[in-house]
Amino acid sequence: xxxxxxxxxxxxxxxxxxxxxxxLCFINAPDPNYMNPQIRAYLKEKGIETYIFNAEKLAREAGxxxxxxxxxxxxxxxxxxxxxxxxxxxxxxxxVTSEKFREVSLKIFGGPTPKAENQ
Numbered sequence: 001x002x003x004x005x006x007x008x009x010x011x012x013x014x015x016x017x018x019x020x021x022x023x024l025c026f027i028n029a030p031d032p033n034y035m036n037p038q039i040r041a042y043l044k045e046k047g048i049e050t051y052i053f054n055a056e057k058l059a060r061e062a063g064x065x066x067x068x069x070x071x072x073x074x075x076x077x078x079x080x081x082x083x084x085x086x087x088x089x090x091x092x093x094x095x096v097t098s099e100k101f102r103e104v105s106l107k108i109f110g111g112p113t114p115k116a117e118n119q
Contacts, residue, residue: 010039016047023048026076028055028068051079064104071108 006027016022025048027035032052043050055071062071070093077086090109097105 006035007039010043013043013046013048021049021081022046024076024079024081025050026072026079027052028072030054030057049079051075058108059104062104062108064101067101067104067108070101070105074108 006025010025013025014023025043027050029035029052035050035052040050053072053075055075056065056068058071058074059065059067073089074086076082077084077089086109090106093102093105093109
C-alpha cells in the first residue's frame with residue numbers, strides 16, 4: 001500500500017494477542033524512514049511488523065509504473081509469514097494478468113526477491 005493508505009487503514013492491522021503474532025504491513029514509499037516515529041512505536045508496541053520498500057522504483061526500472069503493486073507483492077513474498085509463496089503468485093500472474101502488463105509483471109517476479117527487513 002502507499003504511505004497515505006497505510007495511515008488510513010492502520011486500524012485494520014491485527015495486533016498480537018494471546019501468544020499469536022500481530023499483522024504484517026508492507027508499504028510502498030521512497031524513504032524507509034518516512035513513517036511518523038509515534039506511529040512506528042505504536043505498531044511495534046502492538047506487535048505489528050512494518051516493512052517499507054520503494055516498489056515504485058522497482059516497477060519503473062522494470063518498465064511499467066503500473067506494476068508498482070506487483071513489485072510490492074514480490075517484496076512481501078520474501079517474508080516467511082506472508083501467506084502466499086513467490087511461485088504461487090507468479091503462477092497467478094501468468095494466468096490472470098492482461099497481456100499488456102504480463103511481461104513486465106513476470107520480469108519483476110523473475111528478478112531477485114528483495115529482502116524484507118523489519119522497520
